[in-house]
Amino acid sequence: xxxxxxxxxxxxxxxxxxxxxxxxxxxxxxxxxxxxxxxxxxxxxxxxxxxxxxxxxxxxxxxxxxxxxxxxxxxxxxxxxxxxxxxxxxxxxxxxxxxxxxxxxxxxxxxxxxxxxxxxxxxxxxxxxxxxxxxxxxxxxxxxxxxxxxxxxxxxxxxxxxxxxxxxxxxxxxxxxxxxxxxxxxxxxxxxxxxxxxxxxxxxxxxxxxxxxxxxxxxxxxxxxxxxxxxxxxxxxxxxxxxxxxxxxxxxxxxxxxxxxxxxxxxxx
Amino acid sequence: xxxxxxxxxxxxxxxxxxxxxxxxxxxxxxxxxxxxxxxxxxxxxxxxxxxxxxxxxxxxxxxxxxxxxxxxxxxxxxxxxxxxxxxxxxxxxxxxxxxxxxxxxxxxxxxxxxxxxxxxxxxxxxxxxxxxxxxxxxxxxxxxxxxxxxxxxxxxxxxxxxxxxxxxxxxxxxxxxxxxxxxxxxxxxxxxxxxxxxxxxxxxxxxxxxxxxxxxxxxxxxxxxxxxxxxxxxxxxxxxxxxxxxxxxxxxxxxxxxxxxxxxxxxxxxxxxxxxxxxxxxxxxxxxxxxxxxxxxxxxxxxxx
Numbered sequence: 001x002x003x004x005x006x007x008x009x010x011x012x013x014x015x016x017x018x019x020x021x022x023x024x025x026x027x028x029x030x031x032x033x034x035x036x037x038x039x040x041x042x043x044x045x046x047x048x049x050x051x052x053x054x055x056x057x058x059x060x061x062x063x064x065x066x067x068x069x070x071x072x073x074x075x076x077x078x079x080x081x082x083x084x085x086x087x088x089x090x091x092x093x094x095x096x097x098x099x100x101x102x103x104x105x106x107x108x109x110x111x112x113x114x115x116x117x118x119x120x121x122x123x124x125x126x127x128x129x130x131x132x133x134x135x136x137x138x139x140x141x142x143x144x145x146x147x148x149x150x151x152x153x154x155x156x157x158x159x160x161x162x163x164x165x166x167x168x169x170x171x172x173x174x175x176x177x178x179x180x181x182x183x184x185x186x187x188x189x190x191x192x193x194x195x196x197x198x199x200x201x202x203x204x205x206x207x208x209x210x211x212x213x214x215x216x217x218x219x220x221x222x223x224x225x226x227x228x229x230x231x232x233x234x235x236x237x238x239x240x241x242x243x244x245x246x247x248x249x250x251x252x253x254x255x256x257x258x259x260x261x262x263x264x265x266x267x268x269x
Numbered sequence: 270x271x272x273x274x275x276x277x278x279x280x281x282x283x284x285x286x287x288x289x290x291x292x293x294x295x296x297x298x299x300x301x302x303x304x305x306x307x308x309x310x311x312x313x314x315x316x317x318x319x320x321x322x323x324x325x326x327x328x329x330x331x332x333x334x335x336x337x338x339x340x341x342x343x344x345x346x347x348x349x350x351x352x353x354x355x356x357x358x359x360x361x362x363x364x365x366x367x368x369x370x371x372x373x374x375x376x377x378x379x380x381x382x383x384x385x386x387x388x389x390x391x392x393x394x395x396x397x398x399x400x401x402x403x404x405x406x407x408x409x410x411x412x413x414x415x416x417x418x419x420x421x422x423x424x425x426x427x428x429x430x431x432x433x434x435x436x437x438x439x440x441x442x443x444x445x446x447x448x449x450x451x452x453x454x455x456x457x458x459x460x461x462x463x464x465x466x467x468x469x470x471x472x473x474x475x476x477x478x479x480x481x482x483x484x485x486x487x488x489x490x491x492x493x494x495x496x497x498x499x500x501x502x503x504x505x506x507x508x509x510x511x512x513x514x515x516x517x518x519x520x521x522x523x524x525x526x527x528x529x530x531x532x533x534x535x536x537x538x539x540x541x542x543x544x545x546x547x548x549x550x551x552x553x554x555x556x557x558x559x560x561x562x563x564x565x566x567x568x569x570x571x572x573x574x
Contacts, residue, residue: 002373003373003374003376006369006370006373007370007373007374010362010366010370014359014361014362017361017396018361071359075359078355078357079353079355079357080357080358080359082323082353082357083351083353083357083358085322085323085342086321086322086323086346086349086351086353087346087371087374087375087412088343088346088347088374088375089374241323242323
């Protein structure tokens with residue numbers, strides 16, 4: 001087994017072994033899914049139409065933006081990256097392998113939601129499966145990129161909470177998960193365009209359900225892709241091996257460049 | 270011809286206004302155990318971490334087996350094994366996983382026998398955070414030596430270890446040395462440095478203030494050799510008796526204790542005196558100044574400058 005596969009296997013098992021990761025990757029999103037499935041189908045029946053993508057985007061945000069950065073920051077603070085550097089573990093592996101294993105955990109969660117929501121809550125399954133898979137992968141990639149970037153720029157786990165919540169909470173409220181994007185006031189919809197969740201939900205409606213998307217889903221695809229690539233590139237560029245930041249190549253504010261595609265979306269859409 | 274594995278020339282490391290290491294130079298030969306000693310903040314860790322490629326020097330040059338650690342980290346990684354002072358392993362990593370993980374990155378098969386050798390075989394499935402501090406250090410050492418590196422950096426390797434583990438570690442260090450491994454040992458334990466190191470360098474405020482074999486260092490100090498003598502009769506009981514090179518006399522537990530600047534003539538004179546008095550010698554002990562005493566002498570006298 002080569003080093004990458006060994007590292008991947010270790011990180012994946014850690015996602016199940018570590019109680020916090022297990023909670024954030026599985027128990028929290030599936031618990032919220034079950035709770036909202038029971039409540040919202042009674043209180044807000046139209047929610048069922050977008051239940052599958054909304055819960056998948058919620059799970060992805062939980063696994064990537066909320067959960068992914070903390071272990072990376074803790075490991076850096078504990079000097080684990082120094083040990084990795086000495087032993088030849090590349091920075092790209094340190095960042096991308098936890099992101100990839102998180103995405104794999106999200107695949108499992110997404111599969112559970114997609115398989116059970118039609119049976120338990122009468123949610124409509126995706127019509128266009130390739131489009132659904134594309135929506136999932138793009139959303140996971142874009143959000144994992146942001147998670148990696150948060151881990152790199154956060155000086156402590158407290159800073160992680162701040163940055164993560166800055167993305168997570170608005171995504172919940174105006175990212176199209178609970179309230180459709182088309183129902184938001186103009187000002188809020190502009191803010192909503194800065195969030196990956198908005199584009200994920202729009203891409204799902206256009207690509208997977210062949211429903212009328214709020215705007216051209218191709219824009220969402222491009223913005224999520226560009227956002228993911230920029231986040232990944234910036235995370236690798238800004239990566240530092242230890243808390244003294246002696247090896248960081250740029251100022252953390254450069255991370256804001258990752259929002260550039262979303263900003264372009266605000267201007268154009 | 271000297272076969273230097275590590276060459277440090279005018280190495281300098283600065284953090285803001287603080288000069289952590291101020292133009293130090295030293296070499297380490299192949300197969301040598303080289304002790305790096307000094308009080309906290311002396312520059313040991315900065316020197317070690319720069320040699321390990323974790324920090325870039327601010328001046329001078331460093332070479333480990335001909336490789337510049339700051340520029341050629343890929344080449345360096347298979348040449349060195351490092352046991353860091355702090356853990357360096359993820360909490361949830363199991364003992365066997367740690368061995369597989371790091372061996373995979375070095376491209377070698379896992380050396381599980383090292384875990385057995387270091388008393389970790391029964392804890393193979395235990396996660397790192399459940400191990401005691403001593404077991405954590407043993408695991409860190411096992412993964413550091415698993416790829417058989419020609420140069421080892423050990424930072425406080427016996428801190429937190431019990432006596433059997435310490436002996437086992439010292440035996441392992443000797444085995445590695447016999448196999449040709451060069452070991453850089455940073456330690457606060459002077460007895461360990463005196464026992465294990467072929468040569469030591471004492472750092473103080475970023476400068477090397479003494480270097481040499483432990484014996485050379487202790488011999489050059491102002492420390493006095495302690496000569497303890499016990500006799501059957503009272504031949505040494507009079508404190509006014511003088512012997513060559515003796516500067517202090519004390520009596521404790523039936524022993525007459527002489528502090529000598531030159532123990533050879535002192536011991537000879539004591540034996541002659543005992544025989545001349547018709548007395549019988551029961552016990553005689555000569556204790557030269559320890560490295561710890563010499564270290565305290567050096568760091569104490571220069572620390573206040």
